[in-house]
Amino acid sequence: MHGSQIAEFPFEEIQARLQLTREILPSLGQKLLQIQPQLHIENSANSRSDLALMNRADQEIEGPLIASLRETFSDDTYHAEMDDAAEDNLDFTWWIDAVDGTRNFIHGLPLYCMSVGLSFRETPVAGAVYVPVMGEMYWAISGSGAFKNDQPISVSRIGEMDRSLVATGLPYERKEIITRLISDISAFVSSGTGLRRTGSVILDLCYVAEGRFDALWERGVDPWDSCAASVILKEAGGRLSGFSGEIFDIKQQDLVASNGILHTEMLEILKQAREIEGIN
Known part of the structure; x- marks a missing residue:
């Protein structure tokens, strides 16, 4: 396992937040797959309406995602690409990109994902990234290694x-x-x-x-x-x-x-x- 422990690291609290995130993302990923045909670029007339399609994709996921997390962790702070008006909580802050790769998404390309990161006292400590088309979940907690689905992952050894x-x-x-x-x-x-x-x-x-x-x-x-x-x-x-x-x-x-x-x-x-x- 890679990584290093963080001082005063509330592991169980971080683990609970990451576990909920990993439970929520697949169902919202299915929703993205279902709405993708409606939001295809062929349904757009110009670059302005292209942007509207991309924004709608984000909005369809971001609201339900944050609402689901807030049901359990109402005192945490939530920052997201479409809504970044929150003030920081001293402890737990979420950083959410509901759909990264929205241009790919509206063109029907599979290279887009959903990302939920968590910081503790301004230090990133956990994260989950879900790729709906592939059914792949990347996730990690600081000090505990990194995984794709349930398999450990590690960087390459290429040196040239x-x-x-x-x-x-x-x-x-x-x-x-x-x-x-x-x-x-x-x-x-x-x-x-x-x-x-x-x-x-x-x-x-x-x-x-x-x-x-x-x-x-x-x-x-x-x-x-x-x-x-x-x-x-x-x-x-x-x-x-x-x-x-x-x-x-x-x-x-x-x-x-x-x-x-x-x-x-x-x-x-x-x-x-x-x-x-x-x-x-």
């Missing part, structure tokens, strides 16, 4: 960039940083790395955790994207940081994740990309 498979994404708000994004991609292509883009940073993190991908870098990440999957990745033996190698905080927007072996080289490639672009 030219043998690696690295994921990245493109943030929705990217016009102002397009040169930076191109510099990043160019630097990784030059390294001989195999690049992939699934359209879901949460799935990418889970895929690094189980060794399907070896690393990723991403800009414009929100806390509901990173909370659950960051716990899963760390418990699988992976490493997360900011672009300069600093300890990753879920409120940071730029992250690097890896199997640990490739991390220093990932950071060096990103540094080279910034130097090429003229950013210190």
Whole structure:
């Protein structure tokens, strides 16, 4: 098992919250599968109505999900992609992305997921990510290892960039940083790395955790994207940081994740990309 214990870690309380989450997600995943034909992009006329379809997918799941959790844990704080108005509880805070990969979802692609992360006193401590089409549940509690369904998972042992498979994404708000994004991609292509883009940073993190991908870098990440999957990745033996190698905080927007072996080289490639672009 990977991971380290957290001081004053209320394991049983965290475990109860994660268990409820794991019970709730599959039924809501079935609901997503049922409504997907209604929310297909062919039912949309333009980009504005595309956005409405994506928002509806989130709303159909987010409300019932939070309501189900609140029935048992009413004093906790809930942050979600569609509703982020909550004030933080000093102890338990939930970070929820009801559908990550909504663009994939409305196009009928299977690469989308549901993510529920939990932090305790501002430290991510547990998370569950459910992939409805595959029936796959990734989950972890800090200090207890990472799992897909009931099987332990761990990161890859690939140690060479030219043998690696690295994921990245493109943030929705990217016009102002397009040169930076191109510099990043160019630097990784030059390294001989195999690049992939699934359209879901949460799935990418889970895929690094189980060794399907070896690393990723991403800009414009929100806390509901990173909370659950960051716990899963760390418990699988992976490493997360900011672009300069600093300890990753879920409120940071730029992250690097890896199997640990490739991390220093990932950071060096990103540094080279910034130097090429003229950013210190």
